Amino acid sequence: HQRIILDVTCIMDSTSIDAHKCERKFVQGAAGTSDVRFARGCSDRAVVFFEGDQILDDYTRDLLGLELWSPESHLTTLWSQLGSETSVLVVMPTTVAIGGQGCYGNFLAAMTAAGDPQGFKPQGCRATTHLGAILSACGYCCGCQDRAGMDSSGASQSKPAIAGIGLVGFSKGAVVVNQLLAEMAWREESLDVGAEASSALGPKVEESEPKPYQDKCWLPSAARPKLPPVAVLLDSIHAIHFLDAGLNCQGVHLTDARMIALLGKRHSRWPLVVHLHGTPRQWADRRRPWIVHERDRFLGLLREFGVPAFIHHYFAGQPPSLRQHFDVIRHVRLVMDGCWP
Numbered sequence: 001h002q003r004i005i006l007d008v009t010c011i012m013d014s015t016s017i018d019a020h021k022c023e024r025k026f027v028q029g030a031a032g033t034s035d036v037r038f039a040r041g042c043s044d045r046a047v048v049f050f051e052g053d054q055i056l057d058d059y060t061r062d063l064l065g066l067e068l069w070s071p072e073s074h075l076t077t078l079w080s081q082l083g084s085e086t087s088v089l090v091v092m093p094t095t096v097a098i099g100g101q102g103c104y105g106n107f108l109a110a111m112t113a114a115g116d117p118q119g120f121k122p123q124g125c126r127a128t129t130h131l132g133a134i135l136s137a138c139g140y141c142c143g144c145q146d147r148a149g150m151d152s153s154g155a156s157q158s159k160p161a162i163a164g165i166g167l168v169g170f171s172k173g174a175v176v177v178n179q180l181l182a183e184m185a186w187r188e189e190s191l192d193v194g195a196e197a198s199s200a201l202g203p204k205v206e207e208s209e210p211k212p213y214q215d216k217c218w219l220p221s222a223a224r225p226k227l228p229p230v231a232v233l234l235d236s237i238h239a240i241h242f243l244d245a246g247l248n249c250q251g252v253h254l255t256d257a258r259m260i261a262l263l264g265k266r267h268s269r270w271p272l273v274v275h276l277h278g279t280p281r282q283w284a285d286r287r288r289p290w291i292v293h294e295r296d297r298f299l300g301l302l303r304e305f306g307v308p309a310f311i312h313h314y315f316a317g318q319p320p321s322l323r324q325h326f327d328v329i330r331h332v333r334l335v336m337d338g339c340w341p
Helices: 058-064 071-082 126-137 171-192 195-208 229-236 257-269 290-304 322-331
Strands: 004-009 022-028 033-039 045-050 087-091 148-150 156-158 164-170 237-243 273-278 309-313
Touching: 022 126, 033 071, 033 126, 045 071, 045 126, 045 171, 058 322, 071 087, 071 322, 087 126, 126 171, 126 229, 164 171, 164 229, 171 229, 171 237, 171 257, 229 237, 257 290, 273 290, 290 309
Parallel strands: 045 087, 045 164, 164 237, 237 273, 273 309
Antiparallel strands: 004 022, 022 033, 033 087, 148 156
């Protein structure tokens, strides 16, 4: 079971967020504690932002400036963009390696010591379970927990249900979004994809999918998979934003046609929209050509199976830099209005 181990007020020097609206949560998961900055909105909508690798050296921090690299600044920026109605959660990596590499062990079951994913295994809904725990810690009912909570005096207190969720995977934080999408596809298979549908998808996928970009750990089952109750939370996710996503290995984007086909079924049942935002820092890196290869395949598969997908370029024509990688957070426009229920 997941539990909250600490709840403190987050003090921020910002005129955009009132101090009483900003909180900090520490939520225990399967591999450690997730540190979450949280600004509460006045509606049942929430945007969850997953941070990337962390900058640990003072020189680079000073070079970028606090307003670019700090999670508190990211929270303030997103809050300003989205308005006071939408809650904003900034989720830090579960652990950080000695070189600053973020590791999302509470969301991913298999990864390297540097936090690079070793496939996206949906069985068990690990990421959905922890996302549900985080939202519950922030005061939301996620459709699987008891709506009644307890306030500080011990009295029963009803939690508002979460109706709309937008996910933002920044840099390496995209791996969490990939994991949640894999679990979303797994849920769709549980709902209405049986042995006949899996068999029908097989030949087309085998012919069209390049072997280097196959996603590990995705094995469609002839039997409908059993999912935990928390899986219903996945139906609340309506908008996906990949924000300058990048890794030092393959796995930046999902490229398994079976999985994307199931996401297409999800969109036909309940709307889903995907936005890919990028800068030259990731999309013009000749040392990591797989980033663009995976982006293009992911985008093509989404459109092939009917999922609305859009691509957004930033700082086009400029030389790649670390500054533009972080500055995109201030320039991005997170479109959410068209996909809320």
